Amino acid sequence: MKRVAIIDSDTASDDTIAIILASRFFELKGITIVAGNVNYENQVRNALFTVEYFKLNVPVYLGSRRPILGNWRTVEEVHGKNGMGEWNYEEPKLSPSSERAIDAILRLSKEYEDELEILAISPLTNIALAYLIDNELVDRVKKVWIMGGAFTKGNTTELGEFNFWTDPEAAEIVLNAGFDITIVPWEVTEEAGVVDDILWEKISSLKSRSSEFFIKVNKTLREFSKKQGNPGSIHPDSLTVTIAYDKNIALNTVKHEVKVETCSRARGGMLIDWYDQLPRSNKVEIVTKADHNKFRSYLLDTLLQLA
Numbered sequence: 001m002k003r004v005a006i007i008d009s010d011t012a013s014d015d016t017i018a019i020i021l022a023s024r025f026f027e028l029k030g031i032t033i034v035a036g037n038v039n040y041e042n043q044v045r046n047a048l049f050t051v052e053y054f055k056l057n058v059p060v061y062l063g064s065r066r067p068i069l070g071n072w073r074t075v076e077e078v079h080g081k082n083g084m085g086e087w088n089y090e091e092p093k094l095s096p097s098s099e100r101a102i103d104a105i106l107r108l109s110k111e112y113e114d115e116l117e118i119l120a121i122s123p124l125t126n127i128a129l130a131y132l133i134d135n136e137l138v139d140r141v142k143k144v145w146i147m148g149g150a151f152t153k154g155n156t157t158e159l160g161e162f163n164f165w166t167d168p169e170a171a172e173i174v175l176n177a178g179f180d181i182t183i184v185p186w187e188v189t190e191e192a193g194v195v196d197d198i199l200w201e202k203i204s205s206l207k208s209r210s211s212e213f214f215i216k217v218n219k220t221l222r223e224f225s226k227k228q229g230n231p232g233s234i235h236p237d238s239l240t241v242t243i244a245y246d247k248n249i250a251l252n253t254v255k256h257e258v259k260v261e262t263c264s265r266a267r268g269g270m271l272i273d274w275y276d277q278l279p280r281s282n283k284v285e286i287v288t289k290a291d292h293n294k295f296r297s298y299l300l301d302t303l304l305q306l307a
């Protein structure tokens, strides 16, 4: 039996691949949209198009249209103007659900009590809001998998990784709420979640609908990742979903309390209590190393199966 999950997404480039992987690995009950990567309407269109293109039959729920404090910027330079590598795809016919994302999260957490897992590959605004409305969400949700935070190499500011930097208040709320959490930080994804030129060519040569989709949506991401100094496109969200599915891909983990900086230049910084010095203990798991080869084969297999 497949595990039950929802995916929380600011849908652009790699988010779409994470959605596809999640729909294969899990019984995916919903995609909840949150402000982040690109213009909100584009994110919704990108999610609906992905669902339609692969006939995923998963509802798309509209969530928060801005982070809690609202002072963030979108990163079209990373994902392309529409978030899909400039791919001018056909307007999706599907519409989002009339139920709001927060309501859907709370409802599904009751329908699948102790079963539901949250794949949080975006700013944590929706999860924080759902928790603030109903604290008992913590007891009903089985697991929250988070792509976010950087040890030292912020991809948005010196210390700020995009998801934590976009809504540090939400990240601080979620990390300290008491959920069972595993975090996959930026540096781990840069190493294990890379699609280098060889893998890119291999995917490209499949010449299937899924490979065409992959190449088109990640075109700008690849150019941007290379400019960052990486050997190919970086897929943080896909790696996180794959680790959620197969924990063996996480080669090394540690468990400590994590806070998120909400002030100053270091806003969004991930503060790990490495030596467990804080008086209160609400530890979360942090992946420090992941298996690139296993990630690659899951990605290729999935694209092949979808054809």
Ligand SMILES: O=c1[nH]cnc2c1ncn2[C@@H]1O[C@H](CO)[C@@H](O)[C@H]1O
Residues within 6 Å of the ligand: 014, 015, 037, 075, 078, 121, 122, 147, 155, 161, 162, 163, 186, 224, 225, 234, 235, 236, 237
């Ligand atoms: O430079 C980038 N490369 C890959 N993903 C990025 C980048 N900037 C923002 N994101 C987005 O933020 C998270 C990773 O920090 C991912 O969830 C991705 O959607």
